[in-house]
Each structure stands twice: as C-alpha cells, then as structure tokens.
Amino acid sequence: MFRLIAFDADDTLWHNERLYTKGRDRFRRLLASYDVHDAIEEYVHQTEMRNIRYYGFGVMSFALSLIEAAIDLTHGRISSGDIGSLLDMGKEMLTADIDLFEGAEEAVAHLSAQYPLMLITKGDLLHQQAKVEQSGLAKYFRHVEVVSDKSEATYRAILSRLHLDPAHFLMVGNSLRSDILPVVRLGGWAVHIPAELSWSYEEAELPGGLHERYFEVRNLGELPGFLESLRNQA
Ligand SMILES: [Mg+2]
Secondary structure, three states: OOOEEEEOOEOOOEOOHHHHHHHHHHHHHHHHOOOOOOOHHHHHHHHHHHHHHHHOOOHHHHHHHHHHHHHHHOOOOOOHHHHHHHHHHHHHHHOOOOOEOOOHHHHHHHHHOOOOEEEEEEOOHHHHHHHHHHHOOHHHOOEEEEEOOOOHHHHHHHHHHOOOOHHHEEEEEOOHHHHHHHHHHOOOEEEEOOOOOOOHHHOOOOOHHHHHHEEEOOOHHHHHHHHHHHHHHO
16 A cells, blocks of 8 residues: 655654753753843744745754844843854764663564655754664665655655655654645645654644545554555454
C-alpha cells in the first residue's frame, strides 16, 4: 500500500520544543531585569512570524528574533552583554544533546525492515544535519531531506523527483500544519502523533473532506501495529 514512509524529526522522533520553551522563559527573565513584563510572548511570536521570510525556521531565526524583540521592548536599553547572552543561548540550543522520544528507535528500526523510509525536517541545514547524525537514526533512512519549509510544493517536488504517486506516500509527524495538511492535500496519507509540546505555529485546521486521509496514534510505539492493521484492512 505505501511505497515510502516519511517521518518528521523535531517533536516527532526527538524532543525539540522544550528547548524553545526554556529559551522563552530565559528571555522573559532577562527582560524582567529591564522592567519589561507585558506581552513579551506575543511580541516574540509576531517578530518570529515576520522574520520567517528572511531567516526561515530554526534556532538561528529564533535567536535573531529574540535579539530584535529585546531591542524593541527595552527601547534600545538592552546591553551588549545581554545580547551576548542571547547569542550564547542560541549556541547552547544548537549544541544541545538529542533526546529521542521513547520507542522512537524501535519504531523506526521495525518499519525500516518493511518500507523504505525518509526523514523530512525543516530548519537550518547545518543544525538539522547535525541532529540527524547525532540521533543515531540516520542508518534507518534511505533518504534524508532538510528543507526550508514544508509546503505542498516542497512535498510535490520531493515526490516527483522520486517518481512517486502521492497515493503511495505516508507522512508521520506532530505538526498538522507542516506534516499532515500539505500531504493529504496532495493526495497522500498521514499519521499525526500529537506531541506534548508543539510550537503554536504548527497548529492547523483540517478541512472536513480530508479527514479520511489521515490518522492519529498516541505515540511512536503504537505506529508499527497501527500500520500493520491498516495493511490487513487493505
Ligand atoms: Mg515536528
């Protein structure tokens, strides 16, 4: 039924969003020392959204957006020392250890014996490649794609390069916006695995007509059994 199964990486195979949550907490504490307390979260979010077109996704974009927000919210009072600490925080995030979700390696190893697997992750090329390498999971994937965004056009280009009909493609991920919606719109299939922590950007409403093309499982441990039952039904 499926000729290729693709996985998202961040918050699907390993923890990611909690680093950003910690980063936002540290930012709030930093600004409190400048007596800035209000609407910080919303301002950071708006700054990140504006900056996607310049910097794309990932830690570098986040760090630059925090610096920009700090300058704006303190009306230029932020010290160079504190800007330095935001840059240091970015480097800490870029070099943080990879912490796999429970059952991630087992699920990927199990499925790699049955299907060709692909990893599709968006963000900074250098950082995403380093994480894939450090995760120890690279050996299970026939293809690894680091993309700047996960739009319908991105998936269409990947599938057309592989001469693969979307009807034979399944994407697994935590993000309705990036992993599920564009794939089912193309005529592919998707399994949503909600993460405890997900970036608000990754939320989306799925139009009713597309519901039959995607499924939800609670965690990676359930995925192989779920696909097995799907195959038996087919
Ligand atoms: Mg993700």
